[in-house]
Amino acid sequence: MQQASELKSFFQAEQYAAVRKAVPKLLCDFGINYFNLLLKAGFMRNNDAQVEKSRVGYGIPFAETLLAQMTGVVGEVTGRQVLPTYSYTRVYFPGAEMKEHTDRESCEVSTTLTLGYNDQKPWPIYLTDLHGKEQELLLEQGDFLIFTGSKLPHWRNVWLTEPDHWQIQVFLHYVYADGPYKDNIYDGRPALCIPRKS
Ligand SMILES: [Fe+2]
Numbered sequence: 582m583q584q585a586s587e588l589k590s591f592f593q594a595e596q597y598a599a600v601r602k603a604v605p606k607l608l609c610d611f612g613i614n615y616f617n618l619l620l621k622a623g624f625m626r627n628n629d630a631q632v633e634k635s636r637v638g639y640g641i642p643f644a645e646t647l648l649a650q651m652t653g654v655v656g657e658v659t660g661r662q663v664l665p666t667y668s669y670t671r672v673y674f675p676g677a678e679m680k681e682h683t684d685r686e687s688c689e690v691s692t693t694l695t696l697g698y699n700d701q702k703p704w705p706i707y708l709t710d711l712h713g714k715e716q717e718l719l720l721e722q723g724d725f726l727i728f729t730g731s732k733l734p735h736w737r738n739v740w741l742t743e744p745d746h747w748q749i750q751v752f753l754h755y756v757y758a759d760g761p762y763k764d765n766i767y768d769g770r771p772a773l774c775i776p777r778k779s
Contacts, residue, residue, distance in 0.1 A: 588658045596711055597728035598658055604647070604694060604723045612696040615643050616672060616749055625672060634677035634740075637670065644668035645773040647694070648753045651725070655690060655755055658727050663690055663755035667768035667777070673704065673748045679737040681709075684730035687765040690755040691730025695720040698748035708735040730754070 592598040616638075619625050625636035638644070648668040655663050666687040684691050695703055705717045708728060720726055728735070740748075756762040767773060 585657050589660045592658050592727065593660055596733055597708060597716075597726065599718055599720065600654065600658060600725040600727065601721070602723045603651070603654060603725035606723060609696045609722050612643060612647075612751065613749060616641075616670060616696070620672060625670075629671065631682070632671060632673065632677050632679050634674045636672045636674075639669055639777050640667055640770075640774060641670055642774050644670045644751045644753070647751060649773060651692070651694075651753055652755065654725070655692065655727055655753075659690060659757075661760075662758040664758050664763060664766040665773065666754045666756055666765050667770075667773075668754070669752040671750050671752070673737075673740060673750070675740055675742045675744055675746055677704075677737070678739040679735075681734050681736035683732065683734055684754070686731060686762045687756065687768045688730040688754040689757060689760060689762050689765075690727065692725055692727045692753045692755075693720065694725045694751045694753065695722055696749040696751055697722050698746070700742050700746045700748065704737060704740050704742070704748050706735060706737050708733045 588598045625638050627636055629635050629637040645668050648665045652665055703719050705719050708716050710716050718726055756765050
C-alpha cells in the first residue's frame with residue numbers, strides 16, 4: 582500500500598483515491614476460486630438491474646468479511662471513522678456496460694476492488710471528478726478504489742472483448758460514523774452476512 586498520508590491528502594482534496602495492491606494476490610485468487618464455485622453452483626444471480634451481462638451477489642460471506650476487514654483502511658484513507666453497510670459482488674462478462682450513475686445513501690463511501698480478470702488488461706472504470714474532468718482508472722488485481730459514490734458520477738463503457746473473458750469486482754460500501762447516514766450501518770440488517778430484506 583502507498584503512503585497512507587499521501588492517499589489521505591489526495592482523498593480529502595479529490596474525494597477519491599486508488600489504493601494499489603491493497604489486497605494480496607493470494608486472497609484475490611482465493612476470491613476468484615470462491616466466486617467461480619458459486620457461479621457453477623448457480624448461487625450468483627443473473628437479474629442485476631444495473632448491468633445485464635453479469636452475475637451478482639449481495640452480502641456474500643467472503644465479500645462481507647472483506648467489508649469488515651477493510652473498514653480500517655477506508656477510515657485511514659478518508660481520515661474519518663466509517664461503518665460498514667453492505668457488500669456486492671459482480672462478475673462481468675463481454676458486452677457488459679455500467680451506465681453513469683451515483684450510488685444510494687448506504688454507499689456514502691463506495692469502493693471497488695478488482696479480484697481478477699483474464700483479459701490482457703483490466704476493464705477501466707471512469708468517474709467525473711470534482712473539477713468536472715473525466716478520470717479513467719485501471720484497477721489491477723488487488724487494487725482498491727475508494728470514492729464518494731453518492732457524489733461522484735461513475736460508469737464503465739461497453740466491454741468489447743473476447744467471448745471467454747471475465748472480470749470480478751467486489752464493492753464494499755460504508756457510511757461515515759459521524760455523518761447523516763450513520764443509521765444505515767449494515768444497510769439496515771441486524772448484522773453482516775444476513776441477506777437483504779425484500
Ligand atoms: Fe456505483
